[in-house]
Amino acid sequence: MTASLSPDRILQTGAAFWGSKALLSAVELGVFTVLAEGPLTGEQLRVRLGLHQRAVPDFFDTLLALGFLQREGQGARACYSNTAETQHFLDRRSPAYMGGMLEMANDRLYRFWGDLTQALRTGQPQNEIKHTGEPLFAKLYEDPARLEQFMAAMSGISAGNFTLLAEKFDFSPYLTLADVGGATGQLACLVAARHPHLYCTSLDLPKVTDIARRKIAERGMSDRVQAQPFDFFNDPFPQADVITMGMILHDWNLERKLQLMRRAWAALPPGGCLIAVDNLIDDERRHNAFGLLMSLNMLIEFGDAFDYTGADFSRWARQVGFRRTEVLPLAGPGSAAIAYK
Structure with missing residues (x-):
């Protein structure tokens, strides 16, 4: 044997x-x-x-x-x-370059993962906050170069998922889309390019909005995609037929996740939907190793943040008032969790 x-x-x-x-x-x-x-x-x-x-x-x-x-x-x-x-x-001059995520992994995450054991024992973040006491996003936003790197990393890891979302989801019943935590405006631009009837808004903090406006202009989409400054825990959510969150929900603990989902529900019209794009863990928690590793990365980055399954999302969505949910598989380990009002 x-x-x-x-x-x-x-x-x-x-x-x-x-x-x-x-x-x-x-x-x-x-x-x-x-x-x-x-x-x-x-x-x-x-x-x-x-x-x-x-x-x-x-x-x-x-x-x-x-x-x-x-x-x-x-x-x-x-x-x-x-x-x-x-x-x-991985050619930096290629429009499909996704090395930004690898650059951030090399510059930040590689050394932080060396403290995974400590994170598992303490439940505490092992990133910049461990040494300075400052939250991750505060550290990122105080350094323009580091912020640009982070935005490029998110764009690289999300491009495949956002492209497939634009292709596979039926946006035809909707006229407006608000991307909450829209970073560079990538999701909004990809969806708008695929669906000319849609008007899209990318919403993020002021320092990110400057980057988004530049990137949207580079894509030639400024006439149909707008970038606006927005704090999604303090500013009222805009009225829109579709609210998207690309790699946003997994950044937060359960209380914050539910808060964001409630705010989205309140801003949507009847028939509108919330779409959360993340590396959803399979319901049996056996197969999506990348999704599970991403959840451990959230432990290292934030402590109490975590990735989730489609069943988790469905349960939370019904708890806050959505009437039905579905999961749309995207690229590799990525999926879109969709909740309809």
């Missing part, structure tokens, strides 16, 4: 941070952006990136073995190039 057992999965998971850090460092160094211009030898790539000779060939061959690079040939004359995925998603 024991002869058929293998420790491989245990060892691979236990050392998974090795591969993770190799990818994160590659994004930080701009490996995939440099190779987007064309194949290079290991030595050419080393010089372009300003690396020590010890990095060659181990670093690039590691990325090859992990499936993030391709290589033609052997030895010193071998040339490295991007895979189709890294060319599309």
Whole structure:
């Protein structure tokens, strides 16, 4: 019996941070952006990136073995190039660039996850607040560069989900959409582009609104998507047929989650709906490992915040007055939890 057992999965998971850090460092160094211009030898790539000779060939061959690079040939004359995925998603000049999330993981989250054990023992955040006492968002918003990085990270991790929401959800009965916690205006722009009859508003704090207006203008959507300053725990929710929250509900404890859902219910007309886009954990809590890990990340970031299942959302929605709910699968571990008034 024991002869058929293998420790491989245990060892691979236990050392998974090795591969993770190799990818994160590659994004930080701009490996995939440099190779987007064309194949290079290991030595050419080393010089372009300003690396020590010890990095060659181990670093690039590691990325090859992990499936993030391709290589033609052997030895010193071998040339490295991007895979189709890294060319599309990790070249900083690509419209589909999603490296912002990886940049934030490298700059912030990687070291914070080193204190996961302490978070599990204490239930306390292990991010900036651990050292300064300041809440996460206060720290982010005081540093414009860090705030831009965070906004880029959220855009990168959300693009696939928001695109599929715009494609798969039937927006035809509705005329207005308000995206609460809209960050760069990405969700509002994607939905408006797909559904020309909709007028959308992206709502976030004043410092974020400045970023959103710039990003909306870059997308050429300023005529149909408006960005407005908004504090969703203090300002009244705007009247809209659809209220969306992209990766917002999971940032809060249960009391705050219910508060946001009640405020959305009050602002919606009969027949309107609330759409919460998150990495919903499967109801049996067995399969969506990313959703569960994201919930642990919320522990590290906020302490009492957590991700949730579709059944959780349905129960809360009915508690605050919504008449029915559904879950719409999106990209990978992401889903939209939808509540109808």
